[in-house]
Amino acid sequence: MTRRTSLACLIALAAAAPVAGVAAGHAPTPEELRTALAPRVQQLAAAGGDVTALAARDPELAALLDSRPETTGLVTLALADPPVTVTFPAPAPSGPLVDEDLDGMPDRVRAALDAAGATLARLEDAGLREPGADLELYLLPLGSVARGWIGLDGTPVAGRGARGFVVVNIVHPAGSDAVHAATARFVARLALAGLDADAPQWWLEPSVAWFELQAAGPSLEIASAIRSRWSQPELGLQTGLARIARGNVGLLLALEDPRLAQRVLRETWSALARRAEIDSRDDVVIEALRRSTGTDVAELQARAAIRALVDGLEPTRWAAEVAEVPAGGIQTTIHAGPWGGALLSLRPDPLGAAATRLSASSSGPGWTLSLIARRHDGRWERIYGRDPAGGIELLVPWRDYERAVVVMIRDGRGSAREIELLIDDAGADALFALASVSARHLPDGSVEIAWRTGWERELFGWLVERSDAPDRPFQAIDELPAPALGSETGGAFYRLRDPA
Structure with a gap:
């Protein structure tokens, strides 16, 4: 949990650990950033306010966002717990920058720091971030739509990891909860970019969503992404649409064990970080998923879809x-x-x-x-x-x-x-549901018959008969029937050997 520290103490810490210098080039002011985002409101809304996703398709915007913001007129503090250097506007007597608890910083800044600390702790527990490494966090007034973004320091060599900083909109109209969730999201996104900045979107988005859920709790936005994922299942696991890909977090939730999900994240991202250049990123993640869960990935998807249905997240569209x-x-x-x-x-x-x-x-x-x-x-x-x-x-x-x-x-x-x-x-009177039937010849000349039921009702047993031809009489293989093992709530598997 983030330690609540007085502003005077924080300023003393800032003097001991000054913030890193801005990157070469122009450092945009908050006003310049708002101006750059204003014509892109509709695209931002479609991207859920994630400016990172928008910048991936807009080189001019991306160049602006990869420069650290201008900090003149803002408060910059360096904290030890969590290890964050944070820049934010001074408190205001009212509005989104109010300081109701009088601790020297806007209440939304405190919410962001709580989220950053919780997310960093979970990333470190998963082995996906170096313990104690400093995080640069800029909490800026960016209008009513943008949620935030990450900026990377240069182009990663061969598509591997890169360091950078996080920017979050401190005045988002959805309040402190939105700031809390956005901070968790972008802190996780930056940490994963440090392992592979060009990781497949279909695995990056759910990984980020999982850390956001752990740090900020359930949200309508993530629930909506899961619903969207199963409203368009034909797009497949490896979709390139960010919103649909975000719904893949259902695969991690279907594991029903946060510790197992954490291990899966560690193994998949570690595999990406150490992969050979000739290896496909998609194949690397699929194999790591299969290895770490011990489950076929198609079966894992089925479990995710079933969990969504059980949780009430029915698709808006069916086949x-x-x-x-x-x-x-x-x-x-x-x-x-x-x-x-x-x-x-x-x-x-x-x-x-x-x-x-x-x-x-x-x-x-x-x-x-x-x-x-x-x-x-x-x-x-x-x-x-x-x-x-x-x-x-x-x-x-x-x-x-x-x-x-x-x-x-x-x-x-x-x-x-x-x-x-x-x-x-x-x-109306069916006594069982037959799930599968199979027969195969064995090397010794006998035949193995196997069948599985989906459910059974009031059955005593199974009597299997055979005939040399369809138009000849059938004879029982065994004199006594095989005992029925299923029930109305679950079937059973049966296997019988015919020596003839």
Whole structure:
């Protein structure tokens, strides 16, 4: 936690640790910065006030922002805890620069320092920042839209890390909470730029969002980014759109363990910092994700989508919404690029059967298909989740559920680019949902039969029969049935060997 220190003490510290000199070239004043940003209000609003994202497409603006601001007429202090050199306007008797607690600095400056200290501590815990390294923070009046940016000292050699400074809008109309969150965001962004200033946006944005969440708490902005991510899942994990990429923070939240998420961040960013020049940044992050989580990345995406649904962040757009199933059912084909996917919503047909059957198949491996359903008491359950290569059939009994969602994610290396779906009505008295069936010849000449259920209701057991030809009588493989192991809330896996 940031230590609350008197202004007199802070000024004494500033004398002992003067701020670094400004970079070569013109040092823009706050007024010049506001003037430069004013014609770009609409673009800034579209970027969520993140001037860094805007400057990436505007070389003239980028050149201005990479120069440290002019500090004449501002207060500059050097703190030991947190290790921050901060520049800000003097307190005012009213308005956004008021000092209600009379500690010698505007209350919003205190909020920013609290956020900076919390973010630096988490970065150091994750091994992503050198302990005790000084941070340059400029808290300036920048109008009503801009949130802030980071400035980098020169162009990184071979795209690696770079040092720099952080600028945050101290007068943003959303108040101290906005200043707190923006400071956490840009402090994290600068620290990660110190490891790889050209890291893939699809991993930079969620990494920054995770540190912002840890330091500043949940926000409507991040929740909206997660919703946007799953409203356009076909764009895929490696999207180049900053807002959609920010929603990838759901992958870290789906781990359900902040310590594991912190380890994943450490391993992915460390891998970027030490990668060979010939290695693809995208591939480096994907492999580090897989290694550090112990989970396939497509499955991790499915978990992120499921968590968003369970948290109430439903997409604003679905691949399809099915509430009425016509005679003959509904057939559809889902296409997706690498790491892309689709979400499909199922609801009971008021005039239809008491259950909906979903059949899915793909021409090869490479998809993760998950079916989750919400019970009448509001609890979500995952009925099925695996690769549907070879075909599956699932049943949603509306007696037990009021809503279902199909989450489909394509693996980045998968060979099958599409998945075929058939949705139709099913009878009301089905006793089980068959998830998968397979058979294979073993080297000794026998046949192994395996099947998995999504759920089972009042079953005693399974009797498997075989025949030499479709038109000949069937005979049981075993005299006694295989005991049923599933339940209404979860299926089971079965395997049987036919020696004949």
